[in-house]
Amino acid sequence: MPAIVSVTGEPYVVDLRDVSKIYRSGALRRRRVQALRGVNMQVHRGEIFGLLGPNGAGKTTLVKIMMTVVRPTAAAGTILSRPIGHKPTLRRVGYLPENHRFPKYLTGRQTVEFFSALAKVDRRTRRRRGVELLETVGMRDWLDVKIGQYSKGMLQRMGLAVAMGADPDLLILDEPTDGVDPGGRRDIRDVLLRLRRQGKTVFINSHLLSELETVCDRVAILVQGRVVLQGTLDELTIAKQCYFFELSAVDPWSAVRAALPGVFDSAPGPGAPWRGRLSDQTWCQFDGTFLRIGKTEPADVQDILDALRRAGLVIRRMHPLRPSLEELFFEAIKQPTA
Amino acid sequence: MSQTAALFLDAYRDLNARKMFWIVLIISTLVAASFALVGLTPTGFSILAYDFPSPLFNRRLISPAAFYKLIFLNLGIDWWLTVFATCLALISTASLFPDFLAGGAVDLYLSKPISRLRLFLTKYVCGLLFVALQIACFCLASFLVIGLRGNAWEPGLFLAIPIVVLFYSYLYCLCVLIGVATRSTVAAILLTLLFWVGVFAVHTTEVALLMFKLDEERTLASLDHKVAAAQAALHQASATAPSTRQATLQSRLQEAQEKRADFHFKFDRPHRLFYLVKSVLPKTSETVLLLQRQLIRRADLPQESSPRSDRGNHMAAALQDELRRRGWPWIVGTSVAFECVVLTIAAMIFCWRDY
Numbered sequence: 001m002p003a004i005v006s007v008t009g010e011p012y013v014v015d016l017r018d019v020s021k022i023y024r025s026g027a028l029r030r031r032r033v034q035a036l037r038g039v040n041m042q043v044h045r046g047e048i049f050g051l052l053g054p055n056g057a058g059k060t061t062l063v064k065i066m067m068t069v070v071r072p073t074a075a076a077g078t079i080l081s082r083p084i085g086h087k088p089t090l091r092r093v094g095y096l097p098e099n100h101r102f103p104k105y106l107t108g109r110q111t112v113e114f115f116s117a118l119a120k121v122d123r124r125t126r127r128r129r130g131v132e133l134l135e136t137v138g139m140r141d142w143l144d145v146k147i148g149q150y151s152k153g154m155l156q157r158m159g160l161a162v163a164m165g166a167d168p169d170l171l172i173l174d175e176p177t178d179g180v181d182p183g184g185r186r187d188i189r190d191v192l193l194r195l196r197r198q199g200k201t202v203f204i205n206s207h208l209l210s211e212l213e214t215v216c217d218r219v220a221i222l223v224q225g226r227v228v229l230q231g232t233l234d235e236l237t238i239a240k241q242c243y244f245f246e247l248s249a250v251d252p253w254s255a256v257r258a259a260l261p262g263v264f265d266s267a268p269g270p271g272a273p274w275r276g277r278l279s280d281q282t283w284c285q286f287d288g289t290f291l292r293i294g295k296t297e298p299a300d301v302q303d304i305l306d307a308l309r310r311a312g313l314v315i316r317r318m319h320p321l322r323p324s325l326e327e328l329f330f331e332a333i334k335q336p337t338a
Numbered sequence: 339m340s341q342t343a344a345l346f347l348d349a350y351r352d353l354n355a356r357k358m359f360w361i362v363l364i365i366s367t368l369v370a371a372s373f374a375l376v377g378l379t380p381t382g383f384s385i386l387a388y389d390f391p392s393p394l395f396n397r398r399l400i401s402p403a404a405f406y407k408l409i410f411l412n413l414g415i416d417w418w419l420t421v422f423a424t425c426l427a428l429i430s431t432a433s434l435f436p437d438f439l440a441g442g443a444v445d446l447y448l449s450k451p452i453s454r455l456r457l458f459l460t461k462y463v464c465g466l467l468f469v470a471l472q473i474a475c476f477c478l479a480s481f482l483v484i485g486l487r488g489n490a491w492e493p494g495l496f497l498a499i500p501i502v503v504l505f506y507s508y509l510y511c512l513c514v515l516i517g518v519a520t521r522s523t524v525a526a527i528l529l530t531l532l533f534w535v536g537v538f539a540v541h542t543t544e545v546a547l548l549m550f551k552l553d554e555e556r557t558l559a560s561l562d563h564k565v566a567a568a569q570a571a572l573h574q575a576s577a578t579a580p581s582t583r584q585a586t587l588q589s590r591l592q593e594a595q596e597k598r599a600d601f602h603f604k605f606d607r608p609h610r611l612f613y614l615v616k617s618v619l620p621k622t623s624e625t626v627l628l629l630q631r632q633l634i635r636r637a638d639l640p641q642e643s644s645p646r647s648d649r650g651n652h653m654a655a656a657l658q659d660e661l662r663r664r665g666w667p668w669i670v671g672t673s674v675a676f677e678c679v680v681l682t683i684a685a686m687i688f689c690w691r692d693y
Contacts, residue, residue, distance in 0.1 A: 023692070067449040070692040087451050095449040101442040103348065105355030117344035118450040162446075 013170055013201040014043035014066070016084070017077035021061050021070065021225075035061040036072075037225040043218070048192055048202045050212035052325075053222035054333055059205045060098055062222065063174050066203075067095050080170060091119050094163035098174040098205075100155070104148035108134055108158050111147060116165035126165065133161035138187055152179035160188060164195075171195060172203045177211060189215055213325040221332045228332045237322050240331075243301045244321040245291040247313045256286050259311035260304070296320060341452050342460055349464030358430040359468065362423065366472050369418050370479030373409050374487050378402050403490035410480050410495065411630060419502050420626050423472060425531070427506060428513060431465045432526040435517035444693045454689040462514060462681070469506045473499050494636035501629040504670065508620030509534055511677045515684040534622065541623045544616050545657070547609035552656045554603050561601055564594040620673040627661070628669055 019039040025031045035058045043049045053059045064070035068085050075084050082089040102111050109130050116126035134143055137157040142150065147158065156179055163171055177185045192202050192215055206212055212219060213233065220230040229236055249255040253270035257263075260276075263284060267274035273287040283294040291308075295301050298320075308315060323331075353359045377384045378400070382392035395405065438444060438461060447457055477496050485491040509530055517526040568591035575587055 064445070064693070067445070069445050069448045071690070087453060089451070090449060091451040093449070095445070097442055097445040097449070099442040100446060101440055102446065103352065103443075105351055106348075110351070114344055114348055115446065115450070117340050118447065118452060120340060120451060122340070 010045050011081050012042045012078070013045050014041065014049075014079055014203060015077045016041040016062075016066075016075070018074060019062065019065060019072055019077070019084075020074040021058070021065060022073045035225055036065075039222070039225070039227055041220055041227055041230065043201060043203060045201055046196060046199045047217040048196050048204065048215050050216035050219040051203065051205045051222060052207075052209065052212065052219055052329055057222045058225040059222055060174060063097075063172055063203075063205050066172060067093070067097075069097075091166060092169045094166060094168035094171040096156075096159045096163040096171075096173045096176055098178070100159050102147055102155065102158070102162070104146065107144045107146055108139055108150070108161075109143045111158060112161050112165050115162045119166035121166050129165060129167070130161075133164050134158065136164075136191060137161045138184075153181055153184045156180050157184060157188070160191065168200070170201045170203065172205075174205045175207065176204060177206065177208060185211065209324075209326045209329055219325065221329060223333055229328065233325065236328055238296070240323040240328070241296045242292045242294050242321050243296075243304075243318065245293075245305075245308065245318045246289060246316040247291055247308065248289070248316055249311075249313045252288055252313065253286075255311045255313045256291065256308070259307040259313060260284070292321070341450075342456075345457075345460045346464060346467075349461075349467065352434075352464075353430075353468055353471075356430060358426070362426045362430060362472055363475055365426070366418070366423060366476040367479050370414070370476050370483060373406060373414070373480065374483045376409065377487070378405050401488075403484065403488035406484045406488040407490070407492070410484060411633060414476070414480055415498060415502075415626065415629060415633070419473060419476065419498065420505060420622075423476070424469075424506055424509065427469045427472060428509060428527060428530060431468050431510065432513050432517060432530070433523040434461060434465050435514050436521045436523045436526065439518065439521050439688075439693070441693070448693060455685060458685050458688045462511075465510055465514070466503055466507055469510075470499060470503050473502045494633060497632055497636060498629060501625065501632070504673075505622060505625045505629075508622055508625070508673055508677055511680040511684070515680050515687075518684045518687050537619050537622055540612060540616050540619060541621070544609065544612040545661075547605050547612055548660060549653060549657050550605040551603070551609045552660065553653060554605055556652075556656070558598075558601055558603075561594065561598045565591070565598050568594045617672055618676060620676045621669045624661075624664065624669045625673065628666055631662075 016039055019036055019041075020034070021036040023033045023035055025033070039058070039062060041051075041062075051059050051062070061070055065072045065075060066079060066084065068087065068090065072084065077084055079086070080089050080092055103114075106114060112130040112133055113126045116129065117123075121129070131143065134140060137160050139154065139157055139161065142154065142158075147155065150158065156176060160173070160176060163173065177188055180188060189211065192204075195202055196217075204212065204216065216233070218230070218232050219236070220227050222228070247256070253274075256274075257265075257267075260278070263276040263278060264274045264286065265276075267276060270288065273285060275283070275285050277283055278293070285292045293301060293304060295304075301318075305315065305318070375386055378395065378397045379389055380397045382390050383395045383405075384390065400408075438447070448454065474496075477498050481492065481495050484495070512533055513526045513530040516529045517523065520526065568587065572584070572587040572591050575584055
């Protein structure tokens with residue numbers, strides 16, 4: 001199968017095609033739960049990619065399929081240019097599972113070295129890297145302490161060190177900041193950004209939208225086993241970007257209707273939000289104080305600004321508005337077929 | 339190779355962290371060391387500074403070397419290694435797979451470039467290493483006790499290590515299967531012990547039925563002998579004896595023939611059934627007997643003997659002959675076949691399951 005390449009000409013680091021998973025259970029395995037329904041997802045080299053979705057969307061199943069922990073019902077595509085499920089390729093993939101349970105009888109240093117050995121790292125390298133990595137994640141003072149004594153946040157930090165043990169090209173992290181305090185989250189974020197600078201690819205599965213928004217180059221939103229949105233934050237939000245005006249007047253409803261004649265003619269009376277379209281079919285919305293207009297360029301809103309001022313409206317503030325990842329997420333959940 | 343070495347090192351650390359491992363090891367060594375506390379005197383035996391007169395165990399009847407070997411055989415092998423230490427080992431190792439398969443733990447291993455089958459087999463061997471280490475310590479301690487106290491250095495005692503490990507592996511494979519299938523340590527221990535009891539019951543029943551069957555064969559041979567004797571007597575008397583004597587002999591022959599004709603094997607069919615069932619099960623008791631036979635031969639250990647009646651002696655000898663005829667290829671071969679089947683099922687579940 002020829003390698004599928006991205007627009008930059010480089011092969012995708014993760015290229016998932018039609019990944020499906022049906023869990024069977026019950027007597028004679030007749031009860032079926034379809035966790036994934038033909039997932040297509042591509043991750044470029046050197047980017048931080050975020051996978052979002054509500055509980056039960058199939059995120060962890062997808063990650064486990066990538067890591068050969070779960071067998072797909074159907075799957076095509078590649079990871080690091082090798083078919084999904086190719087065991088030797090996992091040497092180049094670091095993984096931090098959700099709710100991991102590291103052996104409590106090992107120290108932090110022994111844990112990193114042990115899992116590096118399983119990833120076929122030679123003894124000298126793993127000894128050197130073990131200390132380096134634990135220092136990187138801020139665990140220098142806990143190297144030789146049994147991990148049974150670690151807090152949840154410390155375990156996450158150590159898990160990140162374990163995932164980086166074999167110096168992988170692709171790092172897959174399932175809820176990496178779960179249970180980590182704000183300082184720890186910042187440290188983990190710094191580590192991820194440093195990895196990106198080194199050309200590593202990071203795939204994060206997380207519920208923390210605000211965190212993903214700050215580090216991810218691209219995201220995908222998974223709902224009911226399907227990818228409903230995928231792309232860079234700019235790509236995903238361009239259709240939702242708008243200009244935002246905060247207005248005040250004695251009777252703002254009448255003033256807005258006068259400023260934008262024909263736009264809100266069919267709108268109901270004051271109280272409920274108004275929705276309408278300008279003559280060029282640009283959407284706009286007014287709720288009594290805030291006016292949103294689906295324009296992105298400042299030049300495009302100058303005429304509207306003049307019209308509003310002419311109608312006696314005071315412009316308290318105005319600025320371009322990009323929806324947050326959280327807003328995108330909730331919209332995608334509400335409309336899974338979007 | 340580094341992966342396998344890492345897994346073995348991890349298994350060692352795991353065992354090292356389990357208190358049970360050290361407890362069993364210390365108890366094993368203490369049991370062997372306690373043999374040394376027993377000594378032979380000209381009139382009996384002593385424990386520490388206390389003398390106990392005995393007509394059976396004294397230095398005039400038995401040499402110290404034979405005495406310590408007898409203790410090793412009858413207490414060390416028969417009771418400690420194959421009953422108590424095995425139970426403790428099962429309790430210690432039963433959690434290896436359920437713990438390994440717990441959510442969040444197995445993911446860390448399966449996501450590494452190592453095949454599931456190799457992971458499974460390495461973990462399995464690690465469990466057996468636990469027992470091997472325990473037995474090795476016990477054998478070494480026994481070797482020293484017999485050498486120092488009995489003045490007989492018998493390296494043949496170390497033969498117990500592979501054979502007891504083999505014996506343990508029959509049970510451990512089932513423990514692993516149950517552990518993999520249910521992910522429950524308690525279920526693995528209880529069902530394995532239940533299975534062990536079941537195997538022992540089948541073995542005991544089969545041996546009892548075999549004894550009855552041998553007795554029937556002996557009875558049949560006796561009846562055949564009586565018929566033949568009656569026929570010979572009649573043939574000899576036919577020419578010279580008076581007719582009354584001939585009639586008596588004729589009636590004896592008839593009676594013997596009727597008894598022979600009325601004879602039916604009652605225990606043959608049930609024995610065959612139990613033998614068939616036993617053939618597919620692991621031979622735990624026979625493996626221990628095999629070890630005893632080997633130790634008796636290689637380490638010059640004394641044979642067990644007890645006074646019996648003539649009939650009892652004959653039956654016991656016939657039973658022993660019959661059991662001895664079942665050589666190690668049948669005992670070990672069928673048991674290992676059972677183990678392979680059970681391990682294959684466990685490996686398939688382990689390899690095909692989603693975690």
